[in-house]
Amino acid sequence: MRLLIIGAPGAGKGTQASSIAEHYGIPAISTGDTFRANIKGGTELGKKVKAIMDAGDLVPDVVTDEIVVDRLGQSDAAEGFLLDGYPRNLHQVEALDGYLSANGLALDAVVSLEVDPELLTARLLKRAQIEGRADDNEETIRNRMDVYTSQTAPLIDHYRQAGLLVPVDGVGEISDVRDRIFSALDARA
Structure with a gap:
């Protein structure tokens, strides 16, 4: 299986990604984890990313x-x-499409965890309070939601038009959401 998982901050992507990867016997690849592994491993790409991040800049798309x-x-x-x-x-x-096409590969599905933004804001505020994240205040969280929505809406449209989008209700117990994901993906297979 070649999959993507998308969802707003706090939707549970990271939590669900490990279960999905384990279930289908594939690696869960997080860009943040990949950046950190390259930096820790001292690779040429890692050195490039570290220099960019140390300067306080965002890693450019091409990198x-x-x-x-x-x-x-x-x-x-x-x-x-x-x-x-x-x-x-x-x-x-x-x-990504270019890489996959050049290698004779294609995505099987794009899981979209759908959660009401107000519920996510409340969830992230509670997490910030529990974990002592002073930088996660309501204004910051709402801004992250707005940025996500503006950047991700075109992706959702793209994958919907390509017939790859698998919307999944991301509200509920972790195990219930996981089971909905597996059912939706298995129904496509």
Whole structure:
């Protein structure tokens, strides 16, 4: 299976990604984790990313694309993968589509965790309080939601038009959401 998981901040992507990956026997690939692994491993890409991040800048799409393509080329991803946190915009969608096409591959599905933004805001505020995240205040969280919505809406439209979008209700117990994801993906197989 070659999958993507998308959803707003706090929707549970990271939580669900590990279960999905384990269930289908594929690696869960988080761009953040991949950045950190390259930095820790001292790779050329890692050095490039570290310099950018140390300067306080966002990693440009072209570098992110390079890191993801490098990761997808590793042996454990040969039979499938679950991408979490990539693609984030249409440029990255085009880069991923180009890589897959050039390698005779295609996505099987794009899981979209759907949760009401007001519920997510409340969930993130509660998490911030529990974890002592002073930078996660209501204004910051609402801004993150707005940025996500503006950047991700075109991706959702793209994957819906491609017939790959699998919307899943992301509200409820973790196990219930996980079961809905498995049922939706298994129904496509």
